[in-house]
Amino acid sequence: MSVELRDSMCFGCSPQNPIGLKLKFIHDGDICRSYFTGSREHEGWPGIMHGGLLTTLLDEVMAQWLYERDIMAMTVEINVKFSKPVPIGQQFAVEGKQESKKGRLIVLEGQVLLSDGTVATKATAKFIQVKNSI
Ligand SMILES: CCCCCCCCCCCCCCCC(=O)SCCNC(=O)CCNC(=O)[C@H](O)C(C)(C)COP(=O)(O)OP(=O)(O)OC[C@H]1O[C@@H](n2cnc3c(N)ncnc32)[C@H](O)[C@@H]1OP(=O)(O)O
Numbered sequence: 800m801s802v803e804l805r806d807s808m809c810f811g812c813s814p815q816n817p818i819g820l821k822l823k824f825i826h827d828g829d830i831c832r833s834y835f836t837g838s839r840e841h842e843g844w845p846g847i848m849h850g851g852l853l854t855t856l857l858d859e860v861m862a863q864w865l866y867e868r869d870i871m872a873m874t875v876e877i878n879v880k881f882s883k884p885v886p887i888g889q890q891f892a893v894e895g896k897q898e899s900k901k902g903r904l905i906v907l908e909g910q911v912l913l914s915d916g917t918v919a920t921k922a923t924a925k926f927i928q929v930k931n932s933i
Pocket residue numbers: 802803804807809811812858859862863866872873874875876902903904925927929931932933
């Protein structure tokens with residue numbers, strides 16, 4: 800399957816996915832960053848961001864770190880540690896950067912930062928490089 804960027808319906812980043820998160824990214828040196836403010840639709844426990852969605856956000860910034868560098872890679876594993884709740888209605892940052900690369904295996908790390916700088920969530924993910932057409 801060959802996918803053109805303009806046709807992408809990526810749940811995380813496509814501007815044309817009606818139920819997507821429509822994330823935008825800032826590439827700041829070796830970090831890819833996005834900002835997000837959760838609303839009630841993104842809740843797990845009342846008033847708290849759903850952990851699965853935080854995982855999606857982390858996966859997405861790490862994938863975009865790679866995409867920005869023309870590295871086509873798919874997530875094969877992700878480990879997430881939720882240390883502090885992330886409140887609904889307050890903007891937070893999601894960051895990703897490369898940790899290591901060995902052959903086709905690329906390890907990235909990510910974090911969710913609350914507005915006061917507290918690290919609420921940490922992730923490590925493994926990506927495997929694939930051909931440019933998937
Ligand atoms: C042109 C396109 C425009 C698109 C425009 C859209 C724009 C926007 C893009 C962003 C979008 C992001 C979105 C979020 C990121 C997802 O959501 S990605 C989706 C979720 N992930 C998947 O679906 C991946 C499913 N997995 C697979 O399809 C296959 O495992 C893969 C990735 C194709 C790899 O399969 P394979 O090529 O057969 O590779 P395989 O031989 O199994 O493994 C290769 C090597 O990696 C090692 N390995 C594999 N797994 C592991 C592991 N977990 N740990 C350690 N080593 C491992 C193997 O041991 C092997 O090592 P060597 O033998 O080479 O030493």
